[in-house]
Amino acid sequence: MIEEFTNPCRNLVKMGLIRKNTRKSSMRFFLVFFVILFGFYYGAYGKDSLDIEMKLKALNKPALKTIKSQDGDIIDCIDIYKQHAFDHPALKNHKIQMKPSMEFEAKTTTIQNNRFDEQITSQIWTKSGDCPDGTIPVRRVSREDIRRASSPSRFGRKPHRTYSFLDNALQHKGNFNITTENVKHPRPMFISEAVLIALGFNYLGAKSDINVWNPPRIEAKDYSTAQIWLLGGLSDTFESIEAGWAVNPSVFGDSRTRLFIYWTSDGYDQTGCFNLLCAGFVQTSTKFALGAAIDPVSRISQKQYYFTASIMLDVKTGNWWLTCANNVIGYWPGSLFSYLKHSATAVQWGGEVHSPNVRKKPHTTTSMGSGRRAADLWEKACYHTNIRIKDNSLFIKYPKYLSEYSDEEYCYSTNLHRETYMSEPHFYFGGPGQNSLCP
Known part of the structure; x- marks a missing residue:
């Protein structure tokens, strides 16, 4: 030049x-x-461009094989020992654990399930190829993906929030049946949840079957999820590990339903991210790519699809292992956390909508779940079923204490429903967003 x-x-x-x-x-x-x-030029334009290039270099590791998915995604098969997780300072000398040191499903209790829904076993990209042993599939990030974020440093991150009921859980140090009053103050400005909550002091895991949908309306700057949360710590600096499905145009640039995970150790402030968009989660699976699209999805009054999501603590190592659709995906190392290194104090099942226009008029039109109200039940509303926790008894069991909560019940509702005394409870949740009752 x-x-x-x-x-x-x-x-x-x-x-x-x-x-x-x-x-x-x-x-x-x-x-x-x-x-x-x-x-x-640098002062006006170059810093953001330089930051984007540095972010791309950090996220898109050299690939041993590249797969072009039918839906347009590019999946890179990355050397498992060179994945982004090991860029985290806490994992500098981390020795990868290829499988849990214990059997998580050895002790379980079951309730009869009267439904015949089908579990999803693969993602769209697997129709175009597979990753060889010794690698992990990683969705490639584009410049356009990062440019949609408020800044490269905030790409793939949630805004800071609080969970006020966590302080109550720590004070009670045991199963604690929460009320609406001790959940709702204070609530985050840009998030609306419809959830089933279990509070305790020693949760070592949680799981459920998550019904998969593609919500009918998602505004460009919003996102909508169906997920499990395991939470610990204090209300404003809580720790969280999460898994489920999401539609997130601002991160992925489209409205497809995608498998996602999330973690934070400081209330979404400076740590954590979606999927592998920051260092932390260690992936071991060659079969599933975090952030890749899920297909097929459920449709109103037609066949229903789901996947089982399980997050369990390996008490010997302090690592939290994620299993989806009977495939072990990987783990969050215990060294990322303080409270969650030992146990979680709360579990949530349900959905979340993030938007600058929740709790406002006009309300966002972004829908949650199927877009139908929880009262519409099976084949119409989104659900979690086979809801389980694991505590110090080491049994995987239905939680003893559960509470339903919705930030905006006329926008996104909840319904813990059991057809008969012997049937498996279904937790239905979701809604259309803006409607005649939610203007």
Whole structure:
């Protein structure tokens, strides 16, 4: 680039328009001009571009194999020992654990399930190829993905929030049946939840079958999820690990339903992210790509699809293991956390809508779950079923104490429903967002 600025000077000398003895001063002029121009460009445009390039380099590791998915995603097969997780300072000397050191499903209690829904066993990208042993599939991030974020440093991150009931859970140090009053103050400005909550002091895991839908309306700057949360710590600096499905146009650039995870150790303030968009989660599976699209999805009054999501603590290592659709995906290392290193104090099942227009008029039109109200039940509303927790008894069992909560019951509702005394409870949740009752 410097050559481009100095060449005109040489040409002017050849043409006799600049004397040779002024050549050095002219070159100095052009160099000073270049420095000023570069400084102006960098100050106005270059920093964000440089930050984006650095972010892309950190996220998109060299691939041993690349797969072009039918839906347009690019999946890179990354060396498992060179994945982004190991860029985290706490994992500098981490030795990867290829499988849990204990059997999580050895002790379980079951309730009869009267439904015949089908579990999803693969993602769209697997129709175009697979990743070899010793690698993990990672969805490639594009410049456009990062440009949609408020800044490269906030790409794939949730805004800071609080969970006020966590302080109550710590004070009671045991099963605690919460009320609406101790959940709702204070609530986050941009998030609306419809959830089933279990509070305790020693949850070592949780699971459920999550009904998969593609919500009918998602505004461009919003996102909608169906998920499990395991929470610990204090209300404003809580720790969380999460898994489920999400539609998130601001991160992925479309309205497809995608498998996602999330974690934070400080209330979404400076730590954690969706999927593998920051260092932390250690993936071991070659079968599922976090952030990749799920297909098929459920449809109103038609066949219903789900996947089983399980998050369990390996008490020998302090690592939290994630299993989806009977595939072990990987783990959150215990070294990322303080409270969650030992147990969780709360579990949530349900959904979340993030939007600058929740609890406002006009309300966002972004829907949760299927877009139908919880009272519409099976084949119409989204659900969690086979809801289980694991505590110090080491049994995987239906929670003893449960409470339903919705931030905006006329926008997104809940319904813990059991058809008969012997049937498996279904927790239905969701709604249309803006409607006649939620203007």
